[in-house]
Amino acid sequence: MTVELLILLIVIVTALAFDFTNGFHDTANAMATSIATGALRPKVAVGLSAFLNLVGAFLSVAVAATVAEGIVRLDEVSGHELLIIVYAGLVGGILWNLLTWLFGLPSSSSHALFGGLIGATLASLGWSGVVWGGDDGGVLYKIVLPALLSPVIAALVTAIGTWSVYRITRGADHGKVTTGFRWGQIGSASLVSLAHGTNDAQKTMGVIFLALVAHGSITADEIMPIWVMAACAFAIAAGTYLGGWRIIRTLGKGLVEIESPQGFSAESASAAIILTSAHFGLPLSTTQTVTGAILGTGLGRGAEVRWGVMGRMAVAWLLTLPAAGIAGALCWALAHYIGGLAGVLVVFALLAALAGQIYRRSLRDKVSSHNVNDPPDHSQTTSPPDPPGASDSAGPPPAAGSPAALRSTPGEEA
Numbered sequence: 001m002t003v004e005l006l007i008l009l010i011v012i013v014t015a016l017a018f019d020f021t022n023g024f025h026d027t028a029n030a031m032a033t034s035i036a037t038g039a040l041r042p043k044v045a046v047g048l049s050a051f052l053n054l055v056g057a058f059l060s061v062a063v064a065a066t067v068a069e070g071i072v073r074l075d076e077v078s079g080h081e082l083l084i085i086v087y088a089g090l091v092g093g094i095l096w097n098l099l100t101w102l103f104g105l106p107s108s109s110s111h112a113l114f115g116g117l118i119g120a121t122l123a124s125l126g127w128s129g130v131v132w133g134g135d136d137g138g139v140l141y142k143i144v145l146p147a148l149l150s151p152v153i154a155a156l157v158t159a160i161g162t163w164s165v166y167r168i169t170r171g172a173d174h175g176k177v178t179t180g181f182r183w184g185q186i187g188s189a190s191l192v193s194l195a196h197g198t199n200d201a202q203k204t205m206g207v208i209f210l211a212l213v214a215h216g217s218i219t220a221d222e223i224m225p226i227w228v229m230a231a232c233a234f235a236i237a238a239g240t241y242l243g244g245w246r247i248i249r250t251l252g253k254g255l256v257e258i259e260s261p262q263g264f265s266a267e268s269a270s271a272a273i274i275l276t277s278a279h280f281g282l283p284l285s286t287t288q289t290v291t292g293a294i295l296g297t298g299l300g301r302g303a304e305v306r307w308g309v310m311g312r313m314a315v316a317w318l319l320t321l322p323a324a325g326i327a328g329a330l331c332w333a334l335a336h337y338i339g340g341l342a343g344v345l346v347v348f349a350l351l352a353a354l355a356g357q358i359y360r361r362s363l364r365d366k367v368s369s370h371n372v373n374d375p376p377d378h379s380q381t382t383s384p385p386d387p388p389g390a391s392d393s394a395g396p397p398p399a400a401g402s403p404a405a406l407r408s409t410p411g412e413e414a
Helices: 003-037 042-056 079-102 109-125 138-168 174-215 226-242 245-254 260-279 286-301 307-338 340-365 403-407
Strands: none
Touching (some): 003 260, 079 245, 079 307, 174 260, 307 340
């Protein structure tokens, strides 16, 4: 086995690792509202979402064809140098995904990947290596504007939908309305999962395809290899099944108190927007779209919106591109200046060490399928564990008969 082939294999493994983190980081996009309203039990929800992400990954390759195209000028490099840029960008994206997962913040995995690639490209090729704007798209038109518009559009559409739903059903029996929309949520959440697989798995496919072209294994004119599609599909499905419980809690319980009509409105609007973007090959952030839709349900119903939580999410969104970019640039510099296989292995060891440290830190305030619907008072931080004898919940249990108690998921209580 040659050194170049070994480096290619490490890049592919790292790309699949990113796809895996994308899966558990974005499970909340599809299933947070269904879990919060009790439409689906947590484990059933992530299992269904994993299966549909797997199926969705095979439906199209339109998004894969646009990854890094019109954003960074990777056509100016080839071979080993291109592999190192792609590798460093992936590591930067993974580290940001893990860090935001630790704090339960639903940031964009797409922007983490693009940020890592942009940072590594800047470090390697300089300012001219990035397409900032122009007729071919660029960072402004392909990343910044969609990031600003997608949550606003999703919030507006969902606010109107939520208002309409409550207006139409205002004279109906509340129990029957809730039950009916819970059944509807199973379908709408499934559609979001399918859309997520169609959109997000393809981004990793595009990166692996780029690495294969750089190595010379295939040419740029060839079709996407079926093994690449299958590997990315299974990686994102496996990550989805793991369940990003911290982020599910934030979206399902932290931003707005959601009832089943709101959940149905949010999921339907999100699925429509994500599938439309996938059809046109636009690498849209599913996280920002779904978050905007959930925000819209609160506005449409006139319910309380926790703006402090929304503010923390917005800060994470603003930091994603530059933070992942800095990580990508540092990883490129480390791999480049050490050189060869040794540089790649050092960066890989650093990634493994930091990932292990983040995982150990998460165990101090563990969130799982058993407490994902607990009150979210302390879910936004990773505070030290309670002293012996204290409650394991994220906050005080709701009083019997209170709205919070009635909203808890059947069968999930301790």
